[in-house]
Amino acid sequence: MVISIIRAEYTAEYRIKLTFSDGIEKEIDFGPFLRNAKNPMARKYLDKKLFRNFNIEYGDIIWNDYEMCFPIWDLYEGKI
Numbered sequence: 001m002v003i004s005i006i007r008a009e010y011t012a013e014y015r016i017k018l019t020f021s022d023g024i025e026k027e028i029d030f031g032p033f034l035r036n037a038k039n040p041m042a043r044k045y046l047d048k049k050l051f052r053n054f055n056i057e058y059g060d061i062i063w064n065d066y067e068m069c070f071p072i073w074d075l076y077e078g079k080i
Helices: 031-036 040-046 072-076
Strands: 005-012 015-020 025-029 054-057 060-063
Antiparallel strands (some): 015 025
């Protein structure tokens, strides 16, 4: 079965609730990843206005035309 993200909802701080194509829901906290990131392209998403500006494209959650994205399976397992 191919898993994809069908819905993403910002909840608080750096948290997003993801709904996957099999009905599973996970709330992912991206905060630790962003705060520990060494890459300035990722760290810029500590700006909550930028962080909240995500899209779902082809089953992936992305920011700024794939400037930041994550493997779906990792998100499905609740880790990044």
